[in-house]
Amino acid sequence: MDEASARLIEAGTPVFRRTTIALAAAGFSTFAVLYGVQPLLPVYAEDFGVSPAESSLALSLPCAMLAIALLVVSPLSEVWGRKPVMTASLFASALLTIVAALVPSWHGFLVLRALTGLTASGLPAVAMAYLSEEMHGRSIGLSMGLLIGGNALGGMVGRLIAGVIADHGSWRLGLGTIGVLALLAAIAFWRALPPSRRFVRSDLAWRAVPATFGQHFRDPGLPWLFSEAFLLMGGFVCIYNYIGFRLLDPPFSLSQSAIGAIFVVYLAGTASSALTGEIASRLGRRKVLWLAITVGLVGILMTLSQNLWVIIAGIVVVTVGFFGAHSVASSWIGRRALRDRAQASSIYLCLYYLGSSILGTAGGWFFAHSGWTGVVVFVGGLYGIALAIAIRLARLAPLRTT
Template sequence: MDGSESRLIRSGTPEFRRTTVALAAAGFSTFAVLYSVQPLLPIFSEDFGVSPAESSLALSLPCALLAVALLVVSPLSEVFGRKPVMLASLFASAALTIVAALMPGWHGFLALRALAGLAASGLPAVAMAYLSEEMDTRAIGLSMGLLVGGNALGGMTGRLIAGVFADHAPWRLGIGVIGALALLAALAFWRALPPARNFTAHPMRWREVPATFGQHFRDAGLPWLFAEPFLLMGGFVCIYNYIGFRLLEPPFSLSQTAIGAIFVVYLAGTASSTVTGEIASRLGRRRVLWLAITTGLVGILMTLSDNLLVVIGGIVVVTVGFFGAHSVASSWVGRRALRDRAQASSIYLCLYYLGSSVLGTAGGWAFAHGGWPGVVAFVGGLYGIALAIALRLARLAPLPQAGP
């Protein structure tokens, strides 16, 4: 065992537990801040007098700015270090969320939401790079799954708190509570995350940055892996963006609290990401990715039912499939990119959040013109393309250093 291998974090060790707790808290904070507004889109549409597609800007705009900022923040972490960049991101996004809750006008609220998304960009790609550098090969799948699970838990909790507050108190109070929880998560991250042992800071030559990004597009597999989050996240966000509009209307006529409670199914995403990540580490990512996407596609079709239990079951299946596929694809990027992993991770997540922004808002056009069947047709098409890409990736020859 050489020196670099002895510094890697192995599963079951105290360092592994500290790292996974810290990054799960960070993922919780980021996704709670970003997605807490999702069940509130019908309320924004009514309170601010905007269309469903315009109300989705409260989610799409911060995701778009986050996506673009990832391409800049990731190289910065090569200079200032992984933990300092992630820590600044967590504290800034939490503070901006609290301020946004106090903003009375629609455009001011959107501006602060956009800034919170910009601040949140320091966490996602850098966390993936940290795990790729610090974790033992046999621990990377589980640790990435736990990170994605923290994302799922944060998304669920943020949506649930916002939905309950919307029925029983001013919705702004719910957003403020989420900002306070995000601050607590940032403190937990600060105390728990071990310092990097396999990272060396170096000056960034900005003229070389385009080349470091470009090299990943010359790989036979990475460009296809980068396409997956755009399609999968875009479709997944469409389901969650507009299902609230459908469930408020007959034959369901649910309350905001009941709609918020449906987001408890994110617990299924937490379990799915961890379990699927572990299975993929054992059986190979190429054997698991297409199955996870197919699972999501089945769930999408189930939401066409007029039976509430079947619709909720469909949302559960979509959530399981999406988080499983995301866990597999994100860890695959970390293993396939043999150099400049932070940049590879930032490309992946840039497209992930662009899918959330661009396709999430485009789904509003499908909803306006075709109702819920229009959303299902739109999202089903996205997942069909993602499935075709996954089947292509299943035939891809692995790199000897990267594993299956």
């Protein structure tokens, strides 16, 4: 590998723009297919005759499958390469989403959603590893923020399209439209992303894989960052899973289109992830993480209001806080893990999506028994623990590259 080919990518260069556009398209595709079903959970409950908690399986099941598969896919990317794994992931998950829109039975639909989560696993951790390898240290915070911004944009557009089309047509047409957009994003990614220049292919020794994962739990900081992913994502998904049920009922009685439109607030997450990532690169992640979590906690409490506009403002604040915290924590993983970064990223994202699956479904129990107040108490508790962990991380002795 010559010096030119090993050069790190810096912000402001043409290759930086190509890379961030490609990975933003990838994040858009993955989050659209995963989370486009979220505003449709009340529709599934009515259409298939299932409970709110059961309807949440349309989201929780693929997230669980994705979380587990991440632990296998990231080592495979060390052999097959970053771009090939991500490209295959994007095309497969888009095609499965299109097929899922055509399946008539609830259980058949869930099987396809689970397979979508399985195939989608080839993007998140591998993308983080790609950025950690290819980006200059001064640019990784911004690039990771832009990747997460693409995630936020995909989540927003997917939810908005699904909600509006379901209200005026059918949920199947909405989900199929998401699949087609994800397919177009996969093509854009395949054409735009530069091949890895610093990736070093390695032989896959499965017996050695547990050790490469285990070393990260011996670090004094990484396990706490992993736990942040579980708590923050789980709480965030709870808010979005069940707010639709609340707003469909009196005194709000919103339409499915109106609820889908609320997800436009994901634009705030897009801006927050990039901005917070840049601030964290300048001021230090330990100084920013706890503040972003505090912002999210304030937003959670705001949703207790009986005023619709205050509730929407609360959702905006929650979204800003969550994506800001996720941007900081995920970029910190890449800087803290000095080796086997794909595995470190996959552990973080495994717990991230397990939080979405386990805690996102658990929130349905609180909603069924205590209404929205129960959801707020549950999620507020999760964010309170996350805040305590962030304060602990702020006192952690830094590594040379942290």
